[in-house]
Amino acid sequence: MSRLAFPRPALAVTAPLPVSLAAIALLLTGCGTERPDAGRAGAGAAGASSAAQAEDAGKDGVRITSLTLPSASPSPSRGLSVSADDLDRGSDSGVSAAYEVTNRGGEALTYTIVFTFMSGDSGAMANQTVTVRDVGPGKTVRGTVRAGVLPPSAPRVTRAEVLEVTKVPAAEAPVEAGVCPASGIRVSADQGDAAMGLRVVGLHLDNCGTRAYTVEGYPLLELLDENREPVDGVEILDGSGEISTGAGPDEQPRRVTLAPGESATAGLVWRNTTESGAPVNIPYVKVRAKADADPVTVTPNLDLGTTGKLGVRPWKKAER
Template identity: 45%
Template sequence: MRRPRTPLPLAAAVFAGLLLLTGCGSDTAPIGAAEEETEKCREAGPPLGEAKDGVRITGTKGLGASTPGCSSGVASVAFEVTSPKKEPYAYTVTFSVTDAAGQAYESTPVAVPSVPGGATVRTSFTATPAQGPDSAGTAGVKIFKVRSVPVDELGSPAGPCPRSGVRVTADQGDAAMGLRAVGVRLENCGTRPYALDGYPRVTPLDEQHRPLTGVRVLRGGAEISTGLGTTSPRRLSLAPGEAARSSLMWRNTHEGFGKAANGPYVRLVAKPGASPVMLIPELDLGTTGKLGVAAWEKERR
Protein backbone atom coordinates (compact mmCIF):
# COMPACT_ATOMS: atom_id res chain seq x y z
CA MET A 1 0.00 0.00 0.00
CA ARG A 2 1.36 3.37 -0.94
CA ARG A 3 1.53 6.11 1.70
CA PRO A 4 0.86 9.83 1.20
CA ARG A 5 3.67 12.08 0.14
CA THR A 6 3.18 14.07 3.36
CA PRO A 7 4.53 12.06 6.33
CA LEU A 8 1.85 10.88 8.77
CA PRO A 9 2.19 9.65 12.40
CA LEU A 10 2.29 5.87 12.93
CA ALA A 11 0.29 3.55 15.20
CA ALA A 12 3.46 2.46 17.32
CA ALA A 13 2.66 5.60 19.36
CA VAL A 14 0.04 5.30 22.05
CA PHE A 15 -3.61 6.13 21.18
CA ALA A 16 -4.06 9.66 22.42
CA GLY A 17 -0.62 10.78 21.23
CA LEU A 18 -1.46 10.49 17.53
CA LEU A 19 -2.41 13.31 15.17
CA LEU A 20 -6.09 12.41 14.78
CA LEU A 21 -8.75 12.89 12.15
CA THR A 22 -11.44 14.28 14.41
CA GLY A 23 -14.72 12.39 14.71
CA CYS A 24 -17.57 14.41 13.31
CA GLY A 25 -20.63 13.81 15.58
CA SER A 26 -24.17 13.38 14.38
CA ASP A 27 -25.41 16.96 14.94
CA THR A 28 -25.48 19.35 12.01
CA ALA A 29 -25.34 23.15 12.06
CA PRO A 30 -26.78 25.61 9.51
CA ILE A 31 -24.52 25.86 6.49
CA GLY A 32 -23.51 28.95 4.55
CA ALA A 33 -23.15 29.55 0.85
CA ALA A 34 -19.71 27.96 0.67
CA GLU A 35 -20.92 24.86 2.46
CA GLU A 36 -24.02 24.67 0.25
CA GLU A 37 -21.83 24.81 -2.86
CA THR A 38 -19.66 22.06 -1.42
CA GLU A 39 -22.72 19.92 -0.78
CA LYS A 40 -23.75 20.31 -4.42
CA CYS A 41 -20.39 18.88 -5.44
CA ARG A 42 -20.88 15.74 -3.37
CA GLU A 43 -23.03 12.72 -4.03
CA ALA A 44 -24.35 10.57 -1.23
CA GLY A 45 -23.10 7.00 -1.46
CA PRO A 46 -24.92 3.90 -0.23
CA PRO A 47 -23.76 2.20 3.00
CA LEU A 48 -20.78 0.00 2.23
CA GLY A 49 -21.34 -2.44 5.08
CA GLU A 50 -17.70 -3.55 5.24
CA ALA A 51 -16.78 -4.91 8.69
CA LYS A 52 -13.46 -5.70 10.33
CA ASP A 53 -12.65 -6.44 13.99
CA GLY A 54 -15.83 -4.84 15.31
CA VAL A 55 -15.70 -1.81 12.99
CA ARG A 56 -18.27 -1.36 10.22
CA ILE A 57 -18.57 1.34 7.56
CA THR A 58 -22.21 2.48 7.63
CA GLY A 59 -22.22 5.15 4.94
CA THR A 60 -20.15 7.35 2.67
CA LYS A 61 -20.49 10.75 1.04
CA GLY A 62 -18.52 12.31 -1.76
CA LEU A 63 -16.88 9.18 -3.16
CA GLY A 64 -15.92 9.28 -6.81
CA ALA A 65 -14.03 11.57 -9.15
CA SER A 66 -14.54 15.31 -8.99
CA THR A 67 -17.67 16.77 -10.55
CA PRO A 68 -17.03 19.34 -13.34
CA GLY A 69 -16.88 22.79 -11.82
CA CYS A 70 -16.05 21.43 -8.37
CA SER A 71 -12.77 20.94 -6.58
CA SER A 72 -11.38 17.48 -5.94
CA GLY A 73 -13.92 15.30 -4.17
CA VAL A 74 -13.58 14.85 -0.40
CA ALA A 75 -15.19 11.79 1.16
CA SER A 76 -16.95 11.68 4.50
CA VAL A 77 -17.13 8.17 5.95
CA ALA A 78 -19.56 7.15 8.70
CA PHE A 79 -18.66 4.09 10.72
CA GLU A 80 -19.49 2.32 13.96
CA VAL A 81 -17.44 0.41 16.51
CA THR A 82 -18.97 -2.47 18.48
CA SER A 83 -16.91 -3.87 21.33
CA PRO A 84 -17.28 -7.56 22.24
CA LYS A 85 -15.36 -6.99 25.47
CA LYS A 86 -16.82 -6.70 28.97
CA GLU A 87 -14.82 -3.61 29.92
CA PRO A 88 -14.40 -0.29 28.05
CA TYR A 89 -11.84 -0.28 25.23
CA ALA A 90 -10.27 2.59 23.29
CA TYR A 91 -10.01 2.04 19.53
CA THR A 92 -7.96 3.45 16.67
CA VAL A 93 -9.10 2.73 13.13
CA THR A 94 -6.88 3.17 10.07
CA PHE A 95 -8.51 3.31 6.65
CA SER A 96 -7.20 2.61 3.17
CA VAL A 97 -8.17 5.59 1.01
CA THR A 98 -8.03 5.18 -2.79
CA ASP A 99 -7.89 8.21 -5.06
CA ALA A 100 -9.39 8.44 -8.54
CA ALA A 101 -6.06 7.42 -10.08
CA GLY A 102 -6.27 4.08 -8.25
CA GLN A 103 -3.52 4.87 -5.75
CA ALA A 104 -4.12 3.69 -2.16
CA TYR A 105 -3.05 5.64 0.92
CA GLU A 106 -3.06 4.81 4.61
CA SER A 107 -5.10 7.36 6.55
CA THR A 108 -4.06 8.94 9.81
CA PRO A 109 -5.46 6.68 12.57
CA VAL A 110 -8.89 7.78 13.78
CA ALA A 111 -9.39 7.56 17.55
CA VAL A 112 -12.55 6.38 19.28
CA PRO A 113 -11.57 7.12 22.90
CA SER A 114 -13.93 4.77 24.78
CA VAL A 115 -16.39 2.07 23.74
CA PRO A 116 -18.23 0.46 26.69
CA GLY A 117 -18.30 -3.31 26.79
CA GLY A 118 -20.96 -4.72 24.48
CA ALA A 119 -21.89 -1.25 23.23
CA THR A 120 -21.77 0.40 19.81
CA VAL A 121 -20.38 3.88 19.18
CA ARG A 122 -21.07 5.69 15.90
CA THR A 123 -18.89 8.43 14.47
CA SER A 124 -17.43 9.66 11.17
CA PHE A 125 -14.31 11.19 9.64
CA THR A 126 -13.24 12.98 6.50
CA ALA A 127 -10.92 11.02 4.20
CA THR A 128 -8.25 13.34 2.84
CA PRO A 129 -5.37 11.56 1.07
CA ALA A 130 -2.54 13.65 -0.34
CA GLN A 131 -3.68 14.79 -3.78
CA GLY A 132 -1.14 14.09 -6.48
CA PRO A 133 -1.13 15.69 -9.94
CA ASP A 134 -2.77 12.59 -11.39
CA SER A 135 -5.50 12.22 -8.77
CA ALA A 136 -8.97 13.70 -8.67
CA GLY A 137 -10.84 13.08 -5.46
CA THR A 138 -11.44 10.08 -3.25
CA ALA A 139 -12.68 7.03 -5.13
CA GLY A 140 -12.93 4.47 -2.32
CA VAL A 141 -12.39 3.78 1.37
CA LYS A 142 -11.79 0.46 3.15
CA ILE A 143 -10.95 -0.52 6.72
CA PHE A 144 -7.23 -1.23 6.82
CA LYS A 145 -6.37 -1.83 10.47
CA VAL A 146 -8.12 -1.83 13.85
CA ARG A 147 -6.33 -1.59 17.18
CA SER A 148 -7.86 -1.58 20.67
CA VAL A 149 -6.59 -1.11 24.22
CA PRO A 150 -8.42 -1.44 27.55
CA VAL A 151 -9.22 2.07 28.79
CA ASP A 152 -7.70 1.15 32.16
CA GLU A 153 -4.38 0.35 30.43
CA LEU A 154 -4.02 3.46 28.26
CA GLY A 155 -0.67 5.21 28.46
CA SER A 156 -2.24 8.70 28.79
CA PRO A 157 0.41 10.85 27.04
CA ALA A 158 -1.72 13.95 27.66
CA GLY A 159 -4.43 15.18 29.98
CA PRO A 160 -4.70 14.64 33.75
CA CYS A 161 -2.03 12.54 35.44
CA PRO A 162 -3.16 8.91 35.86
CA ARG A 163 -3.94 7.64 39.36
CA SER A 164 -0.67 5.71 39.26
CA GLY A 165 1.23 9.02 39.17
CA VAL A 166 3.14 8.09 36.01
CA ARG A 167 2.63 8.24 32.24
CA VAL A 168 4.02 5.44 30.08
CA THR A 169 4.17 6.01 26.31
CA ALA A 170 5.94 4.61 23.25
CA ASP A 171 7.48 6.55 20.37
CA GLN A 172 7.03 5.93 16.65
CA GLY A 173 9.97 3.55 16.53
CA ASP A 174 12.88 3.19 14.15
CA ALA A 175 13.41 0.52 11.51
CA ALA A 176 16.49 -0.13 9.38
CA MET A 177 17.70 -3.26 7.59
CA GLY A 178 15.30 -5.48 9.52
CA LEU A 179 16.29 -4.04 12.91
CA ARG A 180 13.49 -2.52 14.97
CA ALA A 181 13.64 -0.29 18.05
CA VAL A 182 10.75 1.38 19.89
CA GLY A 183 11.46 3.78 22.73
CA VAL A 184 9.42 3.66 25.94
CA ARG A 185 9.16 6.71 28.19
CA LEU A 186 7.94 6.82 31.79
CA GLU A 187 7.25 10.27 33.26
CA ASN A 188 6.59 10.96 36.93
CA CYS A 189 3.60 13.31 36.68
CA GLY A 190 2.65 12.80 40.31
CA THR A 191 3.62 14.64 43.48
CA ARG A 192 5.94 12.05 45.07
CA PRO A 193 9.24 10.45 44.04
CA TYR A 194 8.84 7.31 41.93
CA ALA A 195 11.34 4.45 42.27
CA LEU A 196 12.46 2.11 39.50
CA ASP A 197 14.86 -0.80 39.66
CA GLY A 198 16.12 -2.72 36.64
CA TYR A 199 13.96 -3.72 33.69
CA PRO A 200 10.29 -3.27 32.90
CA ARG A 201 8.31 -6.49 32.59
CA VAL A 202 7.02 -6.93 29.03
CA THR A 203 4.51 -9.44 27.66
CA PRO A 204 4.02 -9.53 23.84
CA LEU A 205 0.37 -9.94 22.78
CA ASP A 206 -1.38 -10.96 19.56
CA GLU A 207 -4.31 -9.21 17.87
CA GLN A 208 -6.75 -10.82 20.34
CA HIS A 209 -4.64 -9.52 23.28
CA ARG A 210 -3.42 -13.05 24.07
CA PRO A 211 0.24 -13.75 24.98
CA LEU A 212 2.36 -14.57 21.93
CA THR A 213 3.72 -18.10 22.06
CA GLY A 214 7.29 -19.01 21.17
CA VAL A 215 8.74 -15.58 22.06
CA ARG A 216 11.68 -15.05 24.42
CA VAL A 217 11.81 -11.71 26.20
CA LEU A 218 15.48 -10.86 26.80
CA ARG A 219 17.11 -8.45 29.20
CA GLY A 220 19.16 -6.10 27.09
CA GLY A 221 19.77 -6.15 23.35
CA ALA A 222 23.01 -8.09 23.04
CA GLU A 223 21.28 -11.01 21.30
CA ILE A 224 19.49 -8.60 18.96
CA SER A 225 22.39 -6.44 17.78
CA THR A 226 25.77 -5.30 19.07
CA GLY A 227 25.60 -2.11 21.09
CA LEU A 228 21.85 -2.11 21.71
CA GLY A 229 20.32 -2.01 25.19
CA THR A 230 23.66 -1.97 26.98
CA THR A 231 22.56 0.15 29.97
CA SER A 232 23.27 -1.65 33.24
CA PRO A 233 20.24 -2.03 35.52
CA ARG A 234 20.31 0.29 38.52
CA ARG A 235 18.01 1.81 41.09
CA LEU A 236 16.46 5.10 40.06
CA SER A 237 14.41 7.68 41.91
CA LEU A 238 12.40 10.02 39.71
CA ALA A 239 11.38 13.33 41.26
CA PRO A 240 8.06 14.83 40.09
CA GLY A 241 8.57 15.99 36.50
CA GLU A 242 11.50 13.65 35.81
CA ALA A 243 11.36 10.75 33.35
CA ALA A 244 13.09 7.47 32.54
CA ARG A 245 13.50 5.59 29.27
CA SER A 246 13.68 2.00 28.12
CA SER A 247 13.39 0.46 24.66
CA LEU A 248 12.07 -2.61 22.87
CA MET A 249 14.39 -4.17 20.28
CA TRP A 250 13.93 -6.97 17.76
CA ARG A 251 14.80 -8.16 14.26
CA ASN A 252 12.36 -8.93 11.49
CA THR A 253 14.40 -11.89 10.26
CA HIS A 254 12.93 -14.95 8.53
CA GLU A 255 14.98 -18.13 8.48
CA GLY A 256 13.99 -21.57 7.23
CA PHE A 257 10.34 -22.57 7.44
CA GLY A 258 9.59 -21.42 10.97
CA LYS A 259 6.37 -19.57 11.77
CA ALA A 260 6.67 -15.81 12.10
CA ALA A 261 5.81 -14.36 15.51
CA ASN A 262 3.87 -11.16 14.99
CA GLY A 263 1.68 -9.20 17.38
CA PRO A 264 0.67 -5.56 17.63
CA TYR A 265 0.65 -5.15 21.40
CA VAL A 266 2.80 -5.43 24.50
CA ARG A 267 1.63 -5.23 28.09
CA LEU A 268 4.27 -3.39 30.13
CA VAL A 269 4.63 -3.28 33.90
CA ALA A 270 7.18 -0.66 34.96
CA LYS A 271 8.07 -2.42 38.22
CA PRO A 272 6.59 -5.11 40.49
CA GLY A 273 3.19 -4.01 41.72
CA ALA A 274 2.76 -1.24 39.12
CA SER A 275 -0.39 -0.95 37.01
CA PRO A 276 0.00 -2.50 33.52
CA VAL A 277 0.03 -0.32 30.42
CA MET A 278 -0.70 -1.63 26.92
CA LEU A 279 1.42 -0.24 24.09
CA ILE A 280 1.21 -0.81 20.32
CA PRO A 281 4.75 -1.29 18.91
CA GLU A 282 3.48 -3.53 16.05
CA LEU A 283 5.91 -6.39 16.68
CA ASP A 284 7.06 -8.28 13.59
CA LEU A 285 9.61 -10.64 15.11
CA GLY A 286 10.00 -12.85 12.06
CA THR A 287 11.18 -16.33 13.00
CA THR A 288 13.72 -15.10 15.57
CA GLY A 289 11.24 -15.21 18.45
CA LYS A 290 13.36 -12.71 20.39
CA LEU A 291 12.39 -9.39 21.97
CA GLY A 292 15.03 -7.39 23.81
CA VAL A 293 14.13 -4.97 26.61
CA ALA A 294 16.54 -2.28 27.83
CA ALA A 295 16.94 -1.36 31.50
CA TRP A 296 15.39 1.85 32.77
CA GLU A 297 17.69 4.84 32.42
CA LYS A 298 17.00 8.35 33.73
CA GLU A 299 16.25 10.79 30.94
CA ARG A 300 18.73 13.60 30.54
CA ARG A 301 17.30 17.08 30.60
Protein backbone atom coordinates in the same frame (compact mmCIF):
# COMPACT_ATOMS: atom_id res chain seq x y z
CA MET B 1 21.20 -13.01 30.92
CA SER B 2 17.62 -13.73 29.84
CA ARG B 3 14.22 -13.91 31.39
CA LEU B 4 10.77 -14.99 30.37
CA ALA B 5 7.70 -12.78 30.39
CA PHE B 6 6.16 -12.55 33.82
CA PRO B 7 2.81 -14.36 34.21
CA ARG B 8 -0.30 -12.22 34.08
CA PRO B 9 -3.46 -13.36 35.94
CA ALA B 10 -4.95 -11.48 33.80
CA LEU B 11 -16.97 13.29 15.59
CA ALA B 12 -19.51 13.35 12.90
CA VAL B 13 -18.48 16.21 10.68
CA THR B 14 -19.58 16.39 7.06
CA ALA B 15 -17.03 17.25 4.43
CA PRO B 16 -16.60 21.03 3.89
CA LEU B 17 -18.29 22.55 0.86
CA PRO B 18 -15.79 23.90 -1.69
CA VAL B 19 -17.07 27.10 -3.35
CA SER B 20 -16.21 29.10 -6.43
CA LEU B 21 -15.20 32.76 -6.15
CA ALA B 22 -18.42 33.70 -7.88
CA ALA B 23 -20.40 32.26 -5.00
CA ILE B 24 -18.55 34.10 -2.22
CA ALA B 25 -20.93 37.05 -2.07
CA LEU B 26 -23.92 34.75 -1.67
CA LEU B 27 -22.22 32.66 0.97
CA LEU B 28 -21.11 35.65 3.03
CA THR B 29 -24.72 36.75 3.45
CA GLY B 30 -25.72 33.58 5.28
CA CYS B 31 -25.53 32.72 8.95
CA GLY B 32 -23.48 29.87 10.45
CA THR B 33 -20.11 28.65 9.30
CA GLU B 34 -18.84 25.88 7.02
CA ARG B 35 -15.25 25.70 5.82
CA PRO B 36 -14.76 25.22 2.07
CA ASP B 37 -12.07 23.09 0.42
CA ALA B 38 -10.06 24.03 -2.61
CA GLY B 39 -10.05 21.50 -5.43
CA ARG B 40 -11.86 18.24 -6.14
CA ALA B 41 -11.71 15.17 -3.96
CA GLY B 42 -8.29 13.63 -4.34
CA ALA B 43 -7.48 15.61 -7.45
CA GLY B 44 -9.70 18.41 -6.19
CA ALA B 45 -13.12 18.90 -7.86
CA ALA B 46 -14.80 22.09 -6.66
CA GLY B 47 -18.43 21.90 -5.66
CA ALA B 48 -20.90 20.81 -3.02
CA SER B 49 -20.40 17.68 -0.99
CA SER B 50 -22.25 14.47 -1.65
CA ALA B 51 -22.54 11.38 0.50
CA ALA B 52 -22.34 7.93 -1.01
CA GLN B 53 -23.01 4.70 0.83
CA ALA B 54 -19.81 2.74 1.21
CA GLU B 55 -20.82 0.07 3.70
CA ASP B 56 -18.54 -2.93 4.03
CA ALA B 57 -18.14 -5.87 6.34
CA GLY B 58 -15.47 -3.96 8.25
CA LYS B 59 -13.04 -5.50 10.69
CA ASP B 60 -13.19 -6.38 14.40
CA GLY B 61 -16.42 -4.49 14.97
CA VAL B 62 -15.39 -1.39 12.99
CA ARG B 63 -16.96 -0.53 9.64
CA ILE B 64 -17.37 2.35 7.22
CA THR B 65 -20.99 3.42 6.79
CA SER B 66 -20.63 6.21 4.21
CA LEU B 67 -18.11 8.19 2.23
CA THR B 68 -18.50 11.94 1.66
CA LEU B 69 -16.89 13.53 -1.42
CA PRO B 70 -16.99 17.03 -2.93
CA SER B 71 -19.21 17.04 -6.01
CA ALA B 72 -17.95 17.87 -9.47
CA SER B 73 -19.87 21.14 -9.80
CA PRO B 74 -20.48 24.06 -7.41
CA SER B 75 -23.75 24.10 -5.51
CA PRO B 76 -23.57 26.67 -2.71
CA SER B 77 -26.11 26.39 0.09
CA ARG B 78 -27.83 29.03 2.19
CA GLY B 79 -26.68 29.50 5.76
CA LEU B 80 -22.94 29.29 5.03
CA SER B 81 -20.23 31.90 5.53
CA VAL B 82 -16.69 31.85 4.16
CA SER B 83 -13.70 33.95 5.22
CA ALA B 84 -10.73 34.99 3.10
CA ASP B 85 -8.51 32.92 5.41
CA ASP B 86 -10.58 29.87 4.58
CA LEU B 87 -10.19 30.46 0.86
CA ASP B 88 -6.42 30.71 1.19
CA ARG B 89 -6.18 27.70 3.50
CA GLY B 90 -6.63 24.90 0.96
CA SER B 91 -5.51 22.44 3.62
CA ASP B 92 -8.17 19.76 3.40
CA SER B 93 -9.47 17.65 0.55
CA GLY B 94 -13.07 17.64 1.79
CA VAL B 95 -13.12 13.83 1.77
CA SER B 96 -14.43 12.11 4.89
CA ALA B 97 -15.86 8.77 5.97
CA ALA B 98 -18.46 8.00 8.61
CA TYR B 99 -17.77 4.91 10.69
CA GLU B 100 -19.13 2.98 13.61
CA VAL B 101 -17.41 0.92 16.30
CA THR B 102 -19.35 -1.89 18.00
CA ASN B 103 -17.92 -3.60 21.06
CA ARG B 104 -19.10 -7.21 21.03
CA GLY B 105 -16.94 -8.14 24.01
CA GLY B 106 -17.67 -8.25 27.71
CA GLU B 107 -15.51 -5.31 28.89
CA ALA B 108 -14.97 -1.68 27.93
CA LEU B 109 -12.37 -1.36 25.18
CA THR B 110 -10.30 1.41 23.63
CA TYR B 111 -9.84 1.04 19.86
CA THR B 112 -7.03 2.30 17.66
CA ILE B 113 -8.12 2.20 14.02
CA VAL B 114 -6.25 2.85 10.80
CA PHE B 115 -8.53 3.95 7.96
CA THR B 116 -7.37 4.04 4.34
CA PHE B 117 -8.83 6.22 1.57
CA MET B 118 -8.44 4.72 -1.90
CA SER B 119 -8.76 5.65 -5.55
CA GLY B 120 -10.70 3.72 -8.18
CA ASP B 121 -7.73 1.47 -8.90
CA SER B 122 -7.46 0.64 -5.15
CA GLY B 123 -4.36 2.76 -4.68
CA ALA B 124 -4.03 4.19 -1.15
CA MET B 125 -4.41 7.98 -1.18
CA ALA B 126 -4.20 8.55 2.60
CA ASN B 127 -4.14 6.62 5.86
CA GLN B 128 -5.56 8.13 9.05
CA THR B 129 -5.37 6.75 12.60
CA VAL B 130 -8.22 7.32 15.05
CA THR B 131 -8.47 6.34 18.74
CA VAL B 132 -11.95 5.64 20.09
CA ARG B 133 -11.88 5.36 23.87
CA ASP B 134 -14.01 3.57 26.43
CA VAL B 135 -16.51 1.77 24.21
CA GLY B 136 -18.68 -0.18 26.65
CA PRO B 137 -19.68 -3.82 26.10
CA GLY B 138 -22.53 -4.05 23.62
CA LYS B 139 -22.25 -0.36 22.78
CA THR B 140 -21.83 1.30 19.37
CA VAL B 141 -19.95 4.58 18.89
CA ARG B 142 -20.12 6.56 15.66
CA GLY B 143 -17.72 9.13 14.28
CA THR B 144 -16.17 10.68 11.20
CA VAL B 145 -12.60 10.54 9.92
CA ARG B 146 -11.24 12.99 7.33
CA ALA B 147 -8.74 12.14 4.63
CA GLY B 148 -6.98 15.47 5.19
CA VAL B 149 -4.58 17.00 2.67
CA LEU B 150 -4.24 15.25 -0.69
CA PRO B 151 -1.91 16.27 -3.54
CA PRO B 152 -3.67 18.28 -6.30
CA SER B 153 -2.62 15.66 -8.86
CA ALA B 154 -3.85 12.67 -6.84
CA PRO B 155 -6.58 10.47 -8.34
CA ARG B 156 -10.10 10.95 -7.07
CA VAL B 157 -10.91 9.08 -3.86
CA THR B 158 -13.72 6.59 -4.40
CA ARG B 159 -13.64 4.35 -1.33
CA ALA B 160 -12.58 4.09 2.30
CA GLU B 161 -11.83 0.92 4.24
CA VAL B 162 -10.81 -0.21 7.71
CA LEU B 163 -7.17 -1.19 7.34
CA GLU B 164 -6.21 -2.19 10.88
CA VAL B 165 -7.85 -2.43 14.30
CA THR B 166 -6.23 -2.92 17.69
CA LYS B 167 -8.25 -2.88 20.89
CA VAL B 168 -7.18 -3.05 24.51
CA PRO B 169 -9.07 -3.01 27.80
CA ALA B 170 -9.99 0.61 28.47
CA ALA B 171 -8.41 0.47 31.94
CA GLU B 172 -5.06 -0.57 30.39
CA ALA B 173 -5.00 1.77 27.41
CA PRO B 174 -2.29 4.46 27.28
CA VAL B 175 -3.88 7.77 28.24
CA GLU B 176 -4.07 10.72 25.90
CA ALA B 177 -1.19 13.16 25.78
CA GLY B 178 -1.65 15.76 28.49
CA VAL B 179 -3.81 13.47 30.62
CA CYS B 180 -2.41 12.13 33.90
CA PRO B 181 -3.86 8.87 35.28
CA ALA B 182 -4.67 8.44 38.95
CA SER B 183 -1.35 6.65 39.48
CA GLY B 184 0.53 9.80 38.47
CA ILE B 185 2.56 7.70 36.01
CA ARG B 186 2.01 7.75 32.25
CA VAL B 187 3.37 4.87 30.12
CA SER B 188 3.37 4.90 26.32
CA ALA B 189 5.20 3.55 23.27
CA ASP B 190 6.40 5.54 20.27
CA GLN B 191 6.11 4.64 16.59
CA GLY B 192 9.59 3.14 16.55
CA ASP B 193 12.25 2.97 13.88
CA ALA B 194 13.13 0.27 11.37
CA ALA B 195 16.27 -0.09 9.28
CA MET B 196 17.62 -3.14 7.43
CA GLY B 197 15.38 -5.49 9.38
CA LEU B 198 16.30 -4.03 12.79
CA ARG B 199 13.36 -2.71 14.80
CA VAL B 200 13.52 -0.35 17.76
CA VAL B 201 10.48 0.91 19.71
CA GLY B 202 10.83 3.30 22.62
CA LEU B 203 8.89 2.96 25.88
CA HIS B 204 8.23 6.21 27.72
CA LEU B 205 7.55 6.69 31.43
CA ASP B 206 6.38 10.15 32.53
CA ASN B 207 5.95 11.23 36.13
CA CYS B 208 2.95 13.50 35.76
CA GLY B 209 2.01 13.22 39.42
CA THR B 210 3.04 15.16 42.51
CA ARG B 211 5.47 12.70 44.14
CA ALA B 212 8.85 11.25 43.15
CA TYR B 213 8.69 7.87 41.41
CA THR B 214 11.50 5.31 41.33
CA VAL B 215 12.12 2.46 38.89
CA GLU B 216 15.08 0.14 38.68
CA GLY B 217 16.24 -2.18 35.92
CA TYR B 218 13.98 -3.26 33.11
CA PRO B 219 10.29 -2.78 32.38
CA LEU B 220 8.30 -6.00 32.89
CA LEU B 221 6.64 -7.31 29.74
CA GLU B 222 3.96 -9.77 28.78
CA LEU B 223 3.62 -10.57 25.06
CA LEU B 224 0.06 -11.04 23.80
CA ASP B 225 -1.40 -12.38 20.55
CA GLU B 226 -4.28 -10.93 18.51
CA ASN B 227 -6.75 -12.27 21.10
CA ARG B 228 -4.66 -10.72 23.88
CA GLU B 229 -3.64 -14.17 25.11
CA PRO B 230 -0.05 -14.79 26.33
CA VAL B 231 2.51 -15.83 23.70
CA ASP B 232 4.92 -18.62 24.61
CA GLY B 233 8.27 -19.46 23.07
CA VAL B 234 9.75 -15.94 22.82
CA GLU B 235 12.82 -15.20 24.92
CA ILE B 236 12.91 -11.73 26.49
CA LEU B 237 16.52 -10.64 26.81
CA ASP B 238 18.03 -8.13 29.19
CA GLY B 239 19.67 -5.66 26.81
CA SER B 240 19.91 -5.59 23.03
CA GLY B 241 23.49 -6.81 22.48
CA GLU B 242 22.32 -10.28 21.48
CA ILE B 243 20.01 -8.75 18.89
CA SER B 244 22.36 -6.19 17.35
CA THR B 245 25.10 -3.74 18.20
CA GLY B 246 23.69 -1.40 15.57
CA ALA B 247 21.11 -0.02 18.01
CA GLY B 248 23.83 1.39 20.25
CA PRO B 249 25.61 -0.02 23.32
CA ASP B 250 23.73 -1.58 26.20
CA GLU B 251 23.62 0.41 29.40
CA GLN B 252 23.78 -1.14 32.84
CA PRO B 253 20.46 -1.16 34.70
CA ARG B 254 20.36 1.34 37.52
CA ARG B 255 18.02 2.97 39.99
CA VAL B 256 16.18 5.92 38.43
CA THR B 257 14.20 8.39 40.52
CA LEU B 258 11.90 10.75 38.65
CA ALA B 259 10.79 14.01 40.20
CA PRO B 260 7.38 15.33 39.12
CA GLY B 261 7.65 16.40 35.49
CA GLU B 262 10.63 14.11 34.71
CA SER B 263 10.62 11.14 32.34
CA ALA B 264 12.46 7.89 31.67
CA THR B 265 12.83 5.79 28.56
CA ALA B 266 13.44 2.12 27.83
CA GLY B 267 13.40 0.26 24.52
CA LEU B 268 12.32 -2.87 22.66
CA VAL B 269 14.80 -4.14 20.05
CA TRP B 270 14.31 -7.05 17.63
CA ARG B 271 14.93 -8.32 14.13
CA ASN B 272 12.26 -9.56 11.76
CA THR B 273 14.52 -12.17 10.17
CA THR B 274 12.55 -15.10 8.74
CA GLU B 275 14.24 -18.44 8.15
CA SER B 276 12.83 -21.90 8.81
CA GLY B 277 9.59 -22.16 10.76
CA ALA B 278 6.55 -19.95 11.09
CA PRO B 279 7.10 -16.22 11.72
CA VAL B 280 5.78 -14.80 14.99
CA ASN B 281 3.81 -11.56 15.05
CA ILE B 282 2.84 -10.03 18.39
CA PRO B 283 0.45 -7.07 18.21
CA TYR B 284 0.20 -6.34 21.95
CA VAL B 285 2.68 -5.91 24.80
CA LYS B 286 1.51 -5.46 28.37
CA VAL B 287 4.01 -3.23 30.19
CA ARG B 288 4.58 -2.66 33.89
CA ALA B 289 7.06 0.04 34.83
CA LYS B 290 7.94 -2.14 37.85
CA ALA B 291 6.49 -5.12 39.67
CA ASP B 292 3.77 -3.26 41.62
CA ALA B 293 2.81 -0.84 38.84
CA ASP B 294 -0.50 -0.84 36.98
CA PRO B 295 -0.24 -2.56 33.57
CA VAL B 296 -0.49 -0.59 30.34
CA THR B 297 -1.06 -2.41 27.05
CA VAL B 298 0.72 -0.90 24.05
CA THR B 299 0.56 -1.99 20.41
CA PRO B 300 4.06 -2.03 18.88
CA ASN B 301 3.18 -4.91 16.49
CA LEU B 302 6.33 -6.97 17.01
CA ASP B 303 7.16 -8.79 13.77
CA LEU B 304 9.75 -11.10 15.30
CA GLY B 305 10.10 -13.32 12.25
CA THR B 306 11.52 -16.66 13.33
CA THR B 307 14.14 -15.19 15.69
CA GLY B 308 12.24 -16.01 18.88
CA LYS B 309 13.98 -13.15 20.72
CA LEU B 310 13.14 -9.68 21.97
CA GLY B 311 15.73 -7.40 23.56
CA VAL B 312 14.72 -4.95 26.29
CA ARG B 313 16.75 -1.95 27.33
CA PRO B 314 16.62 -0.73 30.96
CA TRP B 315 14.97 2.44 32.17
CA LYS B 316 17.15 5.53 32.03
CA LYS B 317 16.32 9.12 32.80
CA ALA B 318 15.35 11.08 29.69
CA GLU B 319 17.29 14.21 28.85
CA ARG B 320 15.32 17.40 29.09
